[in-house]
Structures are given as structure tokens and as C-alpha cells.
Amino acid sequence: MATTVTAQDIIRPATVSEAALRRPSRSLWSDAMRQFRRHHLAMLGVVVLVLLLVMTLLGPLVYRVPTDAIDYSAGLLGPSLQHPFGTDDLGRDLLARAMLGGRVSMAVGVVAVLIAITLGTLIGAIAGFFGGRIDSVLMRVTDLFLALPVLPFLLMVTYMFRDPLKKVFGPELGIFILIVAVIGALNWMPLARLVRASFLSVKQKEFVEAARCVGASDWRLMLSHILPNTLSAVIVAATVGVGSAIITESSLSFLGVGFPPDMPTWGRLLFDAQQYLDLAPHWAIFPGLMIFLAVLSINYIGDGLRDALDPRKTQ
Amino acid sequence: MSRYLVRRILLAIPTLLLISFVLFAILSLAPGDPLSQFAANPAVPPEVRENIRRALGLDQPWPIRYVKWLWSMMHGDWGFSFGSRVAVWDLIKLRIPSTLAVVGIAYVVALVLAIPIGILSAVKQYSMFDHVATTFAFMGFSVPTFFTGLLLIIVLSVKFQLLPFIYDSTLQVHDLSTLGAQIRQSIMPITVLALFQTAVLVRYTRASMLENLPQDYVRTARAKGLAESSVINRHVVRNSLIPVITLIALTAPTVFSGALITEQIFRVPGIGSLLITSIQNNDIPVIMAITFTFSILVVLFNLVADVLYGVLDPRIRYD
Numbered sequence: 101m102a103t104t105v106t107a108q109d110i111i112r113p114a115t116v117s118e119a120a121l122r123r124p125s126r127s128l129w130s131d132a133m134r135q136f137r138r139h140h141l142a143m144l145g146v147v148v149l150v151l152l153l154v155m156t157l158l159g160p161l162v163y164r165v166p167t168d169a170i171d172y173s174a175g176l177l178g179p180s181l182q183h184p185f186g187t188d189d190l191g192r193d194l195l196a197r198a199m200l201g202g203r204v205s206m207a208v209g210v211v212a213v214l215i216a217i218t219l220g221t222l223i224g225a226i227a228g229f230f231g232g233r234i235d236s237v238l239m240r241v242t243d244l245f246l247a248l249p250v251l252p253f254l255l256m257v258t259y260m261f262r263d264p265l266k267k268v269f270g271p272e273l274g275i276f277i278l279i280v281a282v283i284g285a286l287n288w289m290p291l292a293r294l295v296r297a298s299f300l301s302v303k304q305k306e307f308v309e310a311a312r313c314v315g316a317s318d319w320r321l322m323l324s325h326i327l328p329n330t331l332s333a334v335i336v337a338a339t340v341g342v343g344s345a346i347i348t349e350s351s352l353s354f355l356g357v358g359f360p361p362d363m364p365t366w367g368r369l370l371f372d373a374q375q376y377l378d379l380a381p382h383w384a385i386f387p388g389l390m391i392f393l394a395v396l397s398i399n400y401i402g403d404g405l406r407d408a409l410d411p412r413k414t415q
Numbered sequence: 416m417s418r419y420l421v422r423r424i425l426l427a428i429p430t431l432l433l434i435s436f437v438l439f440a441i442l443s444l445a446p447g448d449p450l451s452q453f454a455a456n457p458a459v460p461p462e463v464r465e466n467i468r469r470a471l472g473l474d475q476p477w478p479i480r481y482v483k484w485l486w487s488m489m490h491g492d493w494g495f496s497f498g499s500r501v502a503v504w505d506l507i508k509l510r511i512p513s514t515l516a517v518v519g520i521a522y523v524v525a526l527v528l529a530i531p532i533g534i535l536s537a538v539k540q541y542s543m544f545d546h547v548a549t550t551f552a553f554m555g556f557s558v559p560t561f562f563t564g565l566l567l568i569i570v571l572s573v574k575f576q577l578l579p580f581i582y583d584s585t586l587q588v589h590d591l592s593t594l595g596a597q598i599r600q601s602i603m604p605i606t607v608l609a610l611f612q613t614a615v616l617v618r619y620t621r622a623s624m625l626e627n628l629p630q631d632y633v634r635t636a637r638a639k640g641l642a643e644s645s646v647i648n649r650h651v652v653r654n655s656l657i658p659v660i661t662l663i664a665l666t667a668p669t670v671f672s673g674a675l676i677t678e679q680i681f682r683v684p685g686i687g688s689l690l691i692t693s694i695q696n697n698d699i700p701v702i703m704a705i706t707f708t709f710s711i712l713v714v715l716f717n718l719v720a721d722v723l724y725g726v727l728d729p730r731i732r733y734d
Contacts, residue, residue: 243430244430244433244434244437246713246717247430247431247434247710247713247714247717248434248710248713249668249671249672249706249709249710249712249713250669250672251672251673251675251676252672252675252690252705252706252709253438253706255675255690255691255694256441256442256694256702256706257441259694259695260441260442260445260446260694261445261446263446264446343557347559350559350561351559351561351676354559354561354676354679355675355676355679355691356691357694367561370561370562370565373565374565374680377565377568377569377572377573377580378573381569381573384562384565384566384569385566385569388559388562388565388566391559391562392554392557392558392559392562395557395558395559396553396554396557396558399553399556399557400553403553
């Protein structure tokens with residue numbers, strides 16, 4: 101009798117205690133969330149980033165000071181109650197301008213990264229999944245892009261193609277599209293390599309073979325079986341990418357080939373502030389701090405996510 | 416190894432050809448007239464402008480111009496600047512020393528600082544020193560170089576008036592006082608670049624050390640009874656520095672483009688500022704020469720990194 105195993109035993113082996121059964125279910129994402137919350141600096145990063153987002157997105161609704169009201173008598177004033185960030189040479193309120201510019205800077209970061217992520221995942225997935233000829237062609241293209249000198253190339257393309265895009269989409273949207281497209285198009289390569297490597301290893305696994313046996317199509321295999329396994333790499337790359345895209349946009353604006361003066365992104369504010377470092381240091385300090393805080397908190401969040409999404413580190 | 420090297424070099428050549436073709440195509444197809452300076456000048460009649468265009472070879476279709484450019488470039492002739500009628504190479508030659516001095520010294524400073532800090536930070540993981548070092552490193556690469564530069568100017572030049580904030584390129588070093596002036600004006604640009612590079616390298620060195628410390632060969636070394644200092648210095652550091660050296664080789668060219676911004680802040684008359692003024696003046700031969708030189712540097716240093724990796728790490732075999 102001792103050797104017979106009933107169905108009951110299999111469903112509920114006697115060794116498992118009731119308490120253990122009542123333990124809340126754990127999924128990959130809840131594990132990651134728990135792990136992420138332990139990373140104090142990443143949590144601080146979330147708080148700072150949310151504050152910055154609230155300030156730039158909702159701030160202008162509360163702080164109703166025009167961004168372009170010129171008042172020469174109030175030029176280059178330091179921070180005061182009336183103008184918390186001070187004013188620029190034309191007496192425009194810098195807090196209002198920094199809020200407006202923050203919207204543009206953050207939007208550039210997010211949209212550019214979406215482009216880079218889409219391109220990188222797509223190219224990496226196709227190269228890794230199909231292999232062979234397609235793979236070697238795509239990887240050659242990736243190598244070619246990696247050999248481009250990024251910043252000089254960005255400068256060149258942005259400067260040369262700004263006028264036609266301005267004509268088609270208007271001065272603001274045209275520059276936005278140009279900058280976002282160029283940053284996105286020059287930042288997909290590392291992710292493509294990462295996704296490819298991970299596709300190469302995952303596609304050999306048994307569960308993929310099983311799915312193929314059941315008759316899953318190539319697209320289904322890629323999208324719902326292999327891709328989720330590369331998701332954590334994509335998420336981390338996307339997070340950190342937003343920070344570096346913000347820096348790239350600010351660099352372009354700082355070098356004077358980015359946004360026009362009526363779109364005061366943080367980098368553009370710094371570009372304008374350069375001439376007045378002696379009379380109005382606040383003009384440079386506040387927008388610079390905003391960039392620094394945004395990028396620092398994004399990087400810490402990326403760091404926290406990297407730890408949280410790495411199953412080897414989960415406790 | 417030598418077969419691998421030959422294959423890599425053979426692969427680098429088509430890459431460079433393709434890049435030069437892409438760069439040339441973009442520059443030629445971009446709207447914007449290289450003769451816009453003349454276009455704005457009413458004193459230049461249209462037929463003269465046409466003559467200039469022909470003299471510069473701009474009347475030919477761009478694929479032909481590309482072949483010509485490639486041919487003369489391979490013979491060491493980089494063409495003439497549209498703006499100043501000076502040979503492109505002479506223009507670049509003038510600017511290289513300032514850039515190399517600033518970038519080179521900054522890189523050396525970063526190396527000297529970053530590697531010991533990274534090693535110590537990993538060996539004493541979670542100590543006070545480690546916390547300070549990692550926080551500094553994290554901040555260092557999150558703060559854009561143009562902001563550090565402006566902050567340094569505000570504090571050191573404006574507030575305390577210790578250092579000049581414009582780089583004087585006409586300064587000739589011939590005695591102690593001019594040498595002092597040269598050092599004083601180089602401090603800030605070098606600090607800005609070195610700070611960023613140090614931050615990147617500290618993080619990388621530390622991570623690489625932490626990867627090696629728990630490995631079996633380290634335990635073996637300790638079990639043999641070696642002193643901790645020789646375990647760290649002769650075993651762990653040597654192995655940990657392999658990827659760091661590769662990273663240094665890989666990032667060396669990006670430092671040149673990073674210097675673009677630093678040169679712009681402090682008005683250092685280097686390659687970067689030459690590139691920016693040429694872009695603003697649509698001076699295609701100069702833009703082409705500089706961007707292509709940067710591309711050559713990237714490809715070259717990629718090659719160096721790969722080869723170094725194989726030389727330093729006998730576990731890597733190329734066949």
C-alpha cells in the first residue's frame with residue numbers, strides 16, 4: 101500500500117504546510133517591484149523625476165506667468181519671490197521658461213528613445229531569429245552605424261536639414277521631428293546587439309521548440325515567446341536611453357544647432373546664459389540643475405531596474 | 416592571430432569606404448548652398464558665381480565628385496576649404512595641437528585617478544570610501560560636460576577670479592610666466608573632460624574588479640598563503656584591467672567628440688570648434704575631412720581594442 105500514490109498526494113503533497121500554500125503568489129514582476137523598492141536611491145530617483153514631471157507638465161497651469169513677456173526694466177534679476185528662478189536679459193521669467201523647456205526636453209528624450217528602442221528591438225530580433233544572410237547583413241549595418249562619430253554627425257545632419265523640415269512642418273515641429281529622428285536613428289545599435297544575442301540563445305530553448313511544434317508562426321514565436329525574455333534588457337536600455345537623449349538634445353541646443361530661442365529647452369537656456377555668466381549666474385545654474393537632476397534620477401532608476409530585473413540578484 | 420588581424424583590417428576598409436560615401440552623399444544632397452556667402456553678396460554677379468562653382472568642381476554630379484575626392488584623399492590631398500581658400504589639411508594641422516593637449520592630458524589625469532579609485536572601491540566594497548566613490552562616479556556621468564564647464568567658470572572665474580575663462584590661443588610659451596598662464600588657462604577645460612572620463616572609468620573598473628574578486632583563482636591565491644596585497648595587485652587587478660583597457664581603447668575616439676563641447680565652452684581653438692564653424696559656414700571639404708577623420712579614429716580604435724583584448728587575454732582565441 102505504501103507504494104501507491106493517489107491523485108490527492110500529487111495535487112497536495114503532505115510535506116507542504118498550509119502556511120506555505122497561503123503565501124501570496126509571486127510573479128516575475130512582483131519580485132522585481134519588491135527588489136526595486138529596496139533600492140533607495142532608485143526610489144529617490146522616482147520621486148525626483150515625478151516632481152520634475154509634475155513641475156513641467158502641471159506647473160504652467162498653476163504658475164501662470166507668460167514665458168515671453170519682455171520687460172527690460174526687470175532684466176537679469178536674481179531669484180526673488182516674484183521670479184523664483186530670476187529673469188533673463190529681456191526680463192523674461194526663467195521659471196516659466198524652464199517649465200516650458202522641460203516639456204520639450206523630456207518629450208525629446210522619450211520620443212527619441214521610443215524610436216531607438218523600436219529600431220533596435222526590431223533589427224536585433226530579426227537578425228537573431230532568422231540568422232544566416234539576413235543576420236550578417238543587419239550586423240554589418242549595425243557595425244557601420246557604430247563607426248559613425250555620433251556627435252559630429254548629429255551636428256552636421258541637424259544643421260544641414262533643418263531648413264527643409266522647418267518649411268514642411270513649421271519651425272517648432274520641424275526641429276523637433278529632426279532632432280528626435282536623428283537621435284533615435286543613432287542610438288539603436290547597442291540594443292540591437294543585445295536583443296540579437298538574447299534571441300540567439302533563447303531560440304534554442306525547448307519551450308520555443310515546443311511552441312513551434314504546436315504550430316506557432318514565426319511572428320508568434322518572436323513576439324510572444326522569445327521577446328518577453330529580452331524585455332528586461334530593453335526596459336533598462338530604454339530608461340538609461342532617455343537620460344542620454346536628454347543630454348544629447350541639450351548638447352545640440354547648447355552648441356547652437358538645436359532648438360530656436362522661442363523653444364527654451366534646458367540646453368537652449370544654457371546656450372543663451374553663456375554670455376551672462378558674470379551678471380546672471382542663476383540663468384545658467386537653474387536649467388543646468390534641472391538637466392542634472394533629471395538625468396541623475398533617470399540613471400538611478402535605470403540602475404535600480406537593472407538590479408531588480410536581474411533574476412540572479414533576486415533574494 | 417595574424418590571420419585574424421588581416422581579416423579585420425580587410426573588413427575595416429569597406430566599412431570606411433562606405434562611411435565616407437554616406438558622409439559625402441549626405442553633405443552633397445543636403446540643401447544649402449556652399450556658395451551662400453557669395454549669394455548674399457550683391458557685388459558678385461551670377462556669371463562670376465557660376466565660374467566659382469565650376470572652379471570648385473561643384474558643377475559636376477556628386478558621385479563623380481565623390482570618386483575624385485576619394486582619389487585625391489588617398490594621395491594625401493584633402494582639398495581646399497571653400498571659406499578660406501586654405502588647404503584643409505593645413506587648417507586641421509593648426510588645430511590638432513590644442514585639441515590633443517587638452518584631450519590627452521585630461522585622459523591621462525582620468526586614468527591616473529580612476530583606476531586606483533575603482534580598485535580600492537571594489538576591494539573595500541560597501542565602505543565609506545566606496546559609497547563616496549560610487550556616488551561621485553554616478554553624478555560625474557550624469558552631469559553634462561557643458562554644465563560642469565559653466566559651473567567652473569561661475570565659481571573659479573567669475574566669483575573668485577582665479578582662472579581666465581577664455582582660452583588664449585595666441586599665447587606663446589617662452590618663459591615661466593607664460594607657462595604659468597598656459598597652465599592656468601588649461602586647468603578648467605582639462606578638469607571638465609577629466610571629471611567625466613574619471614567617472615566612467617571608476618564605475619567600469621569597480622564593476623570589473625567585483626566580477627573577478629569572488630572567482631576561484633582568487634581563492635586559490637589566498638589558499639596558497641599569498642599576502643592580500645599580492646593577491647589583489649598581481650592576480651585580481653591584472654585580470655580586471657583587461658576589459659578596462661578595451662573600454663579605454665573603445666572610448667578614446669568619443670573623447671575627441673566630447674571635446675567638441677568643452678572647446679566650445681572655453682573657446683579652445685581645436686578641431687571641434689573648427690568643425691562647428693565649418694558646419695555653420697557650409698564649408699563642405701572641411702566638414703567632410705573632420706567627420707571622416709573621426710570615423711577613421713573610431714574604426715581604428717575598435718580594431719586596436721579587439722586586438723588588445725586578444726593579446727592581453729590568452730583565453731580569447733581567434734580563428
